[in-house]
Amino acid sequence: MASTQLSDIFVSDYYGTLEPVNSPEKTAVFESGIITRSATLDDIAKNGQGTSEISYWQDLDAEEAPNISNDDPDDQGELGKAEQGSMRARTLYLNKGYGVSDLAAELANSEPMQHIRNRFGTYWTRQWQRYLMGAGRGIIAANIAQNGGDMVKDSGASISANAFQDAAFTAGDAADMFAAIGVHSVVMNQMVKQDMIEYLRDSQGKIILATYLGKPVFMDDALTYAPGQYLSLFFGQGAFGYGEGDPTKPVELERKPGGGNGGGAEVLWERKTFILQPAGFSWQGSENRNLSPTAVQYAAAANWKRVFDRKQVPFAAVISGTATP
Template sequence: MATTQLADIFVADYYGTIAPVNSPEKTAVFESGIIVKSPELDAIAQNGQGTSEISYWQDLDADEEPNISNDNPDDLGEVGKAEQGSMRARTLYLNKGYGVADLTSELANTEPMQHIRNRFGTYWTRRWQRYLLGAARGVIASNIANDAGDMVVDAGATISAGAFQDAAFTSGDAADVFSAIGVHSVVMNQMVKQDLIEYLRDSDGRIILATYLGKPVFMDDSLVYGAGRYLSVFFGQGAFGYGEGTPAVPVELERKPSGGNGGGAEVLWERKTFILQPAGFSWKGSNNQNLSPTATQYAAAANWERVFDRKQVPFAAVISGTTTP
């Protein structure tokens, strides 16, 4: 029985305009406001350099006393200065291909390639979130290693409302900047048992969002900190800057006549170029364009350095649980 292959209808330009199923814009992480799409990061992701320096103006130092005005024309007032700093952003060059043999399509009497196409968006969403949470784990680990853990509270064996409050106030009077919390499912279970979680429901009573003190809470079991310990992370508005570049060939269908031992096969390739930059931190890892870091490398303390003052960094964390002997 004949089957229509994606090769029969594939038009790369058109394919690239179709919104994938479960695109990142539909996730609770995006909707929480912790991701800011940046034209500047788009431009950097497009420049093909692998890593780039981002310059920024330091805030004016409010600890500097103002001059006291007087009537002496020769008494010159002290002049402060505006200073620039810089941080390094890492561009990620990623690709993934999924293939199907023609015989598989014929025997299945379905369109597996269409299924692959429909689920590619979900695949990238999940990979993207691994990088996001990897970066969050990395900046917290860097903070513990290099900044005396001034963004982190140790809650002991079990999470508590007090520990969450203490973590938020590690940023002092900027404690109200946090807009979302990421937790491990074990921590979420503890929060539910302690009645810390409130739920937003739709008109039919279905739960659409879990919140803590009005802030969206999302679960991910990658939020661990060693064996038996869990990492709960507070994210502020704009905690991550996001930029996208355009690969030379973003999507491509490869036809392999010799695949399937001559029965024919095709592979659908998608390529992504993007930057996911945690606010206030500079990338310290490799800048080799041919070796984009993995999500695991994004979580390494040695690959990040804080360059902003504590109050300007929209992250805080609680570590809980007990170390497994």
């Protein structure tokens, strides 16, 4: 069992007073507001099933022309109908435990378990972002494989304003639905060099937000598409729906008296049940609730299918550049 060992601990009288060192990994895209908590998805996440059907009303068909009124009482107008569709959502059942030996805590003169408690929230945020990035890559790959890539533009070796504009307008007259853009740091660097980025500053002149055409631009180095390629993603409001379930024991402290060769040890477990559903796409992968998919499996094209019309899907993408695998 992997646990906090003596070599992992900075031994100091003041160890417990030090701030934890944050990982350099960023979660800007996850925190950008493109994820909407849904009471419906909360309920589905609590139903104990691996996958669930979500029904939705399809929009009224604007291609059907209206009837022309006349004064003939026997001339019955043609009726349209409202139709329902459905998509599948995948519930994820995840857990993680971290262990600490009593001797490690004693010699550290601090509380490594308290440090673990303090950092668990950040750990889960990073895991959620891995699933979000996986879903982003997966639905784009599915779009290329199944829909002729009608949501995607290839920018070649470097990003360009034309490529960004073309990607947004894959949604036609719904192009104004996009509210944020996520890019890799290499792509952001290219955008800065091309003067594509504008900055919002506070009263002290400090940069508080980078924007492109008035839309927030969030930088995240998880935004790669494949070896050698970067993925720039356009998100609309409600791009991802999010729901949480209720694990039987969401938090559990396990005492292991025999751990540490009898010196004693503790393991802190946290368990999460959640759904992260990209709008307009249906899960096509495993339905086995005992085999929750990994973030890598979320990125597989075969595991997603678009069920909304292109204009109703709040995603677009630009593939560009040469990324380091």
